[in-house]
Structures are given as structure tokens and as C-alpha cells.
Amino acid sequence: MQNFSFYNPVKIVFGKNTISQLNQLIDKKDKILLTYGGGSIKKNGIYKQVKSALKNRKVVEFGGIEPNPSYETCIKAVNLGKKEKINFVLAVGGGSVIDGSKFIAAAIPFKGKDPWQIVKSGGADVKSVIPFGTVLTLAATGSEMNTFAVISKLSTKEKLAFGTPLCYPRFSILDPETTYSLDKKQLRNGIVDTFVHVSEQYATTNLNTPLQDRFAEGIYKTIIDIAPAVMTGKKDYNSRASFMWCATLALNGLINRGVQEDWSTHSIGHEMTAFFGLAHAETLAIILPAVWKYELKNKADKLAMLAENVWGIKKGTKQQKAKAAIDRTVKFFNFLSMPTSLKAYNLTLADCQKVIDRAAKRRWQIGENGDINANALKKIFKLCL
Amino acid sequence: MQNFSFYNPVKIVFGKNTISQLNQLIDKKDKILLTYGGGSIKKNGIYKQVKSALKNRKVVEFGGIEPNPSYETCIKAVNLGKKEKINFVLAVGGGSVIDGSKFIAAAIPFKGKDPWQIVKSGGADVKSVIPFGTVLTLAATGSEMNTFAVISKLSTKEKLAFGTPLCYPRFSILDPETTYSLDKKQLRNGIVDTFVHVSEQYATTNLNTPLQDRFAEGIYKTIIDIAPAVMTGKKDYNSRASFMWCATLALNGLINRGVQEDWSTHSIGHEMTAFFGLAHAETLAIILPAVWKYELKNKADKLAMLAENVWGIKKGTKQQKAKAAIDRTVKFFNFLSMPTSLKAYNLTLADCQKVIDRAAKRRWQIGENGDINANALKKIFKLCL
Numbered sequence: 001m002q003n004f005s006f007y008n009p010v011k012i013v014f015g016k017n018t019i020s021q022l023n024q025l026i027d028k029k030d031k032i033l034l035t036y037g038g039g040s041i042k043k044n045g046i047y048k049q050v051k052s053a054l055k056n057r058k059v060v061e062f063g064g065i066e067p068n069p070s071y072e073t074c075i076k077a078v079n080l081g082k083k084e085k086i087n088f089v090l091a092v093g094g095g096s097v098i099d100g101s102k103f104i105a106a107a108i109p110f111k112g113k114d115p116w117q118i119v120k121s122g123g124a125d126v127k128s129v130i131p132f133g134t135v136l137t138l139a140a141t142g143s144e145m146n147t148f149a150v151i152s153k154l155s156t157k158e159k160l161a162f163g164t165p166l167c168y169p170r171f172s173i174l175d176p177e178t179t180y181s182l183d184k185k186q187l188r189n190g191i192v193d194t195f196v197h198v199s200e201q202y203a204t205t206n207l208n209t210p211l212q213d214r215f216a217e218g219i220y221k222t223i224i225d226i227a228p229a230v231m232t233g234k235k236d237y238n239s240r241a242s243f244m245w246c247a248t249l250a251l252n253g254l255i256n257r258g259v260q261e262d263w264s265t266h267s268i269g270h271e272m273t274a275f276f277g278l279a280h281a282e283t284l285a286i287i288l289p290a291v292w293k294y295e296l297k298n299k300a301d302k303l304a305m306l307a308e309n310v311w312g313i314k315k316g317t318k319q320q321k322a323k324a325a326i327d328r329t330v331k332f333f334n335f336l337s338m339p340t341s342l343k344a345y346n347l348t349l350a351d352c353q354k355v356i357d358r359a360a361k362r363r364w365q366i367g368e369n370g371d372i373n374a375n376a377l378k379k380i381f382k383l384c385l
Numbered sequence: 386m387q388n389f390s391f392y393n394p395v396k397i398v399f400g401k402n403t404i405s406q407l408n409q410l411i412d413k414k415d416k417i418l419l420t421y422g423g424g425s426i427k428k429n430g431i432y433k434q435v436k437s438a439l440k441n442r443k444v445v446e447f448g449g450i451e452p453n454p455s456y457e458t459c460i461k462a463v464n465l466g467k468k469e470k471i472n473f474v475l476a477v478g479g480g481s482v483i484d485g486s487k488f489i490a491a492a493i494p495f496k497g498k499d500p501w502q503i504v505k506s507g508g509a510d511v512k513s514v515i516p517f518g519t520v521l522t523l524a525a526t527g528s529e530m531n532t533f534a535v536i537s538k539l540s541t542k543e544k545l546a547f548g549t550p551l552c553y554p555r556f557s558i559l560d561p562e563t564t565y566s567l568d569k570k571q572l573r574n575g576i577v578d579t580f581v582h583v584s585e586q587y588a589t590t591n592l593n594t595p596l597q598d599r600f601a602e603g604i605y606k607t608i609i610d611i612a613p614a615v616m617t618g619k620k621d622y623n624s625r626a627s628f629m630w631c632a633t634l635a636l637n638g639l640i641n642r643g644v645q646e647d648w649s650t651h652s653i654g655h656e657m658t659a660f661f662g663l664a665h666a667e668t669l670a671i672i673l674p675a676v677w678k679y680e681l682k683n684k685a686d687k688l689a690m691l692a693e694n695v696w697g698i699k700k701g702t703k704q705q706k707a708k709a710a711i712d713r714t715v716k717f718f719n720f721l722s723m724p725t726s727l728k729a730y731n732l733t734l735a736d737c738q739k740v741i742d743r744a745a746k747r748r749w750q751i752g753e754n755g756d757i758n759a760n761a762l763k764k765i766f767k768l769c770l
Contacts, residue, residue, distance in 0.1 A: 003400025015388025208623040214603025222596045238593040
């Protein structure tokens with residue numbers, strides 16, 4: 001086990017009808033910037049719940065934060081927040097709204113010339129952040145209990161992550177009933193996102209971290225067990241509640257303590273979203289199995305462990321078990337009606353050349369062993385056809 | 386799943402040679418009250434590491450906090466802390482030193498007449514607490530990452546718990562190497578304590594909380610897997626590291642979110658320590674199997690789940706599996722050379738009558754269903770003979 005530190009001060013308020021607690025969670029004198037996405041919260045009643053909980057407070061609204069939140073959109077919210085002198089940001093939505101709001105909360109007090117520097121520096125240039133909280137409406141990214149955000153710059157087709165301990169939400173309200181209005185694609189994407197988040201922290205090198213491994217396997221097992229109930233689309237509270245808690249704990253900095261992490265699937269996936277417009281989870285489902293195939297030797301220990309402890313495969317050599325883990329993962333994604341090939345999106349190796357070229361330009365050496373460079377990436381894309 | 390809130394702002398610094406980070410974790414201007422136990426830290430080099438990390442800071446020392454920390458001892462530290470106008474408490478030790486230090490940190494600023502009221506009120510009467518941090522030297526109680534403390538009043542033979550969100554440590558340093566000097570009884574007790582902590586939060590009513598259940602099973606499985614290596618007493622870093630992290634996560638308020646909790650074994654065990662002087666873990670190992678037998682019907686679901694998912698018992702009816710879980714638990718305790726009967730300590734049912742009498746006087750209705758009263762307790766003690 002590697003040395004680590006762990007610190008996560010986010011207050012989670014979880015369960016039915018918890019949005020009503022919103023008013024107590026924000027200081028009475030704060031002027032709130034309420035951020036949200038495409039307006040679905042106005043159709044499904046969540047907006048009404050939020051406004052009713054906030055009673056007569058001063059609230060400035062900013063809607064329209066898109067999936068893969070763009071720098072260009074967020075900057076408009078930053079300007080509004082500055083003009084209105086808001087001092088609390090309340091994000092109501094999924095990971096995109098929360099990620100965008102983290103950027104907004106960091107950019108409002110930002111003293112530098114170019115706010116894109118917040119993202120470009122990976123968060124290192126952030127010196128202060130306006131306090132913010134979230135009302136989560138989509139289980140997937142884990143952004144509600146971590147410090148990370150991924151922002152896209154449309155003008156340069158860049159999609160990059162930043163994070164700083166200043167970017168912990170003060171609180172996050174997780175009411176599983178808010179997910180009842182999601183469509184099957186959103187549910188599918190959330191399940192795949194959670195699965196891949198766990199994978200980036202688990203399917204790496206075995207550093208003798210049994211407790212972290214059992215916790216990771218616990219998230220895998222739970223999402224696999226509840227997926228059929230979630231994918232019916234029915235209002236089944238128990239499966240939605242466990243799904244939401246899985247997504248949060250998959251990326252709150254707990255299961256990765258003391259372990260080696262990968263994140264190459266995410267890095268490649270972000271590029272594919274930036275260039276081809278695929279949804280985040282769609283890119284992950286294509287890339288993860290290919291990265292696992294490419295890294296089979298390095299990841300054999302943990303993939304065999306995954307096969308044994310999650311899929312119950314007890315027979316075969318380590319190599320056979322590792323391959324079986326990849327097969328079962330692809331089958332699970334397909335069960336969710338999630339494609340796992342470039343072909344499904346009419347993408348060819350030639351299309352992917354621009355991703356490879358940018359990887360070369362950025363001198364990528366990603367993955368837990370730093371062995372995925374532009375050449376390796378070409379081989380990985382070949383495994384995705 | 387029940388509604389819940391989760392908030393745990395303790396900063397954990399985990400790993401080899403982490404005591405050296407102590408100085409950065411405490412505000413430069415703080416005057417420190419350094420608390421410790423029977424002086425083992427002076428023999429095993431931990432005291433030296435702490436003092437060296439603190440460099441030339443102002444430190445007042447208070448040693449001699451005993452196992453099952455007493456009100457009478459802690460009050461002396463409170464008086465010293467007041468006299469010396471300290472403003473940070475640094476606990477170096479195991480759960481007893483940390484629990485005692487939580488009381489000390491709460492009692493120094495306490496405005497009431499009688500500081501025992503802090504304990505008697507269960508923590509409700511605590512209005513402020515002096516900031517405190519810990520250097521953990523014994524994996525067992527989880528006190529390093531929670532708000533609870535158990536204090537004994539020698540004059541009245543009472544042993545009671547209190548807790549308040551004000552009692553989170555600011556930080557806890559967990560260096561697994563500090564446990565190398567523990568003897569086999571201390572290691573055994575720590576393993577049993579961790580096992581029973583998980584059990585109080587897992588072996589209750591099934592409220593459809595699969596993720597919490599898998600996390601709890603992950604702690605069970607890990608401590609069962611590492612117990613042989615730990616019990617050799619050898620300086621095996623990996624097993625000590627996992628043991629320490631298991632003990633912390635067993636009682637930091639994570640695995641019990643949204644579930645029903647029991648804690649009857651602890652309540653009975655505290656009385657037995659208060660009356661008979663048995664070590665905390667010794668009482669738990671006697672009582673837990675008896676409570677499980679007494680509550681077999683109510684706990685059958687979860688005990689069968691324990692048998693299946695932790696001990697790998699796939700055959701038999703639910704009842705048979707539940708019984709097998711109890712058998713395997715007793716065998717595990719015995720493997721650790723931990724007795725599981727009153728007889729092993731020359732205690733009879735007649736001796737236990739005073740525990741029963743006090744339960745009657747306090748009108749006990751404990752356990753997750755509130756069905757353990759004085760009468761039930763007598764039946765439970767009969768199952769411990």
C-alpha cells in the first residue's frame with residue numbers, strides 16, 4: 001500500500017424529500033447564483049422543489065449549462081455572477097452542471113488574465129473559490145463529492161480536467177427520486193460511467209490493498225446487481241438509491257487511497273468527445289475493453305481478481321480469468337444497450353488519427369505505467385474497431 | 386434504505402514515517418497538551434518521533450490515561466490544560482487515549498457545573514471543543530475518525546459513551562509501523578473490536594442497502610484474510626496497514642449510512658468491563674455470538690448473507706446459514722485465542738446479576754428492535770455460559 005492522505009469534508013444529505021433541507025444548508029445572508037442545464041428541472045418538478053425550499057431568498061438564475069459544459073457558456077455565468085455580486089453558487093443538475101459550476105465558482109474570484117488558465121493549470125492556479133453546493137439529479141460522475149471538473153473549450157476542441165481541494169462542494173443533496181425522469185440512455189450512461197470510474201482505480205497494478213479492492217468490488221457488484229431494475233426505467237426507489245450512492249462513492253477519493261490509478265480510458269475518451277461529440281460514457285465503453293486488452297499483461301492480476309470476485313469465475317489460469325473479465329464487461333455494457341466499438345458510431349481508424357496526432361503533440365505517456373503514447377494509442381484504437 | 390446525512394471532515398495522513406508531518410498539521414501559535422497512556426510510547430520510539438516532529442513548540446504533557454479511560458484521570462488533564470491555557474490537544478495512543486482526549490478537549494471549555502454531564506448527556510450538552518488531533522498507535526476502536534468516546538467513572542462503576550459532531554479530530558496520523566510493538570493480546574483485541582464494530586452495523590434488519598453491505602463484508606473479509614499474518618506478531622507492513630485502515634473505516638460513519646444499527650453487544654460489554662474489569666474486546670467476543678443466537682430469527686437474513694458472502698457458505702436453508710455464520714465467527718475468535726464464554730473468566734450467571742439489575746433499573750430496551758430488556762439479557766447471559 002502506498003502512503004496517502006484522505007480529506008473529504010462534503011456534507012451529503014441523502015434520501016427522499018431532502019431538497020426541502022436546502023434553506024438550512026446555505027447561510028442566510030448569501031446571495032445565490034442558481035445554475036442548471038437544459039431546463040429539464042422545470043419539467044420534472046425539481047426546479048419547483050428548489051425554489052420552494054429557498055423561500056424568499058435572493059436568487060439569480062443561470063440556465064443552459066450543456067452536457068460537456070463549455071468554457072464559452074460558463075464564462076457567461078461568471079460575468080453574471082460578478083455583476084450580481086453573488087456569494088454562493090447552487091448547482092442543480094448532473095455532473096455537467098456541477099462541473100461547470102465548479103469552474104464558475106473558481107472563475108468569479110479569479111485574479112488572472114485568462115480564466116481558461118484555471119483549467120489549463122489543472123487547478124493549480126486557483127487561489128480561492130466561492131462556496132457552492134449541489135442538488136444532484138443524475139447519478140454518474142461523482143462530481144457531487146469530489147474536487148474535479150471537466151470543462152470543454154469549443155473554440156479549440158479541448159476537453160480538460162482540473163481539480164483543487166478548494167473545489168469540494170459545501171454540501172450535496174442526493175434525492176434518488178430526482179432520477180425518476182431520466183431516460184434509459186442517461187441511466188445506461190450513468191451505470192457505465194460508474195463502472196469505468198471504479199475500473200480506473202482498481203484494474204491497475206496490485207499493490208496489496210485488499211480493503212480498497214473489496215470496496216471497489218462492492219461498487220461493481222452492486223451496480224451489476226441493480227442494473228436490471230434501474231434499466232426498466234421504473235420508479236424503483238431502492239435500486240435508484242443504491243445506484244446514486246454507488247456513483248458518488250466510486251469517485252469521492254476513498255477507493256483509490258494507497259493504490260495505483262490509470263485514467264487513460266478517460267483521457268482518450270475526453271478527446272473523442274471533443275472531436276466526435278460522443279457522450280462521455282459512450283467513449284468509455286469503447287475504450288476501456290481495448291485498453292484492458294492492450295495492457296493485459298500488466299493488468300492480469302487485477303483483471304483476474306475482478307473475474308473471480310465480481311463475476312464469480314473461479315476456473316482457468318490468471319490470463320484466462322483476465323480475458324474472461326474483459327468479455328464479461330463487454331457483455332455487461334451490451335446488456336445495457338451500450339455499444340463497445342467505433343463502428344457503432346461509423347468511426348474509422350482514419351477518423352481517430354486526429355486524436356493520435358494530438359496525443360503525439362502532447363507527448364502522452366498515460367496509464368499507470370506511463371506506457372500509452374501515440375503509438376500505443378493507435379494500437380488501442382485498432383482494438384476498438 | 387433509510388434517509389441519511391454523511392459528514393466526516395477528519396484529515397487522515399496514512400503510511401510510513403508520517404508522524405514527521407505533525408508540525409504542519411497544527412497551527413504555529415497553538416500551545417499543545419500532549420496526552421498519552423501508560424508510557425509505552427517512550428519505550429517504542431513513538432514519543433521521540435512526536436517530540437522531534439514538534440521541534441521547539443510549546444508542549445505540556447499529560448501521561449497515564451489508562452485503558453477504559455476514567456473520568457477521574459481525565460479531570461486531572463482538564464485542570465492541567467486550563468491552568469496552562471493550552472489550545473490544542475494532541476492524543477498519541479490507541480482508542481483509550483483518544484477517547485479520553487476527546488473528553489478532555491470538550492471539558493476544558495465546558496461551562497457547566499459538573500463535567501460528567503458531558504458524558505451523561507451523551508454529548509448533547511457540549512457547546513464547544515478545543516481542537517484536537519491524534520497519532521494512532523493501535524488499530525481497534527475507530528475513534529481516530531469519528532465523534533465518539535467512551536468514558537468510565539470509577540466511583541460509580543459506570544462506562545458510558547458520548548458523541549457530538551464537535552468531537553471530530555482535526556487530523557489523525559495513521560502510521561502502521563507504530564503497531565509493531567503491540568503484543569498478541571492487543572492485536573487480537575483490535576481484530577475482534579473491528580469485527581464486532583462491523584457486526585453492530587451489518588447483522589441487523591435487511592433494509593435493502595447492498596452497497597453498505599458489500600463495504601461491511603469487505604472489512605470482514607479483509608480482517609479475516611490478514612488475521613493470520615497479523616497474529617504472527619511479525620513486522621509485516623502490508624497486513625498491519627490493511628488492519629489499521631479496516632479498523633478506521635469500520636467505525637467512521639460510512640458503512641452504517643441508511644442502515645439499521647444494533648449496538649446491544651457494546652452496551653452489555655461496557656457493563657461487563659465496568660463491573661468485572663474485562664478488556665472491551667473480551668466482553669464483545671463473549672456477548673456477540675449470544676446476542677446473535679438470541680436474535681436468530683430477526684437477524685436471519687443478514688447472518689445468512691454473512692455466511693454466504695464472507696464465509697462462502699452456499700448450501701443450506703437461511704436458518705442453517707445463519708447458524709453457520711455464528712459458528713464460523715466463534716471459530717474465528719477462537720483462532721485468535723479469544724475466549725467466547727463467561728466460564729473462561731470464571732464468571733457465573735450469579736455474577737452477571739448486577740448487570741441485569743442495572744439494565745432493569747435503566748429500563749433497557751436495546752438492540753435494533755428495542756427488544757433486549759433485563760429479562761432478555763438474562764437469557765443472553767445463559768447463552769454465554
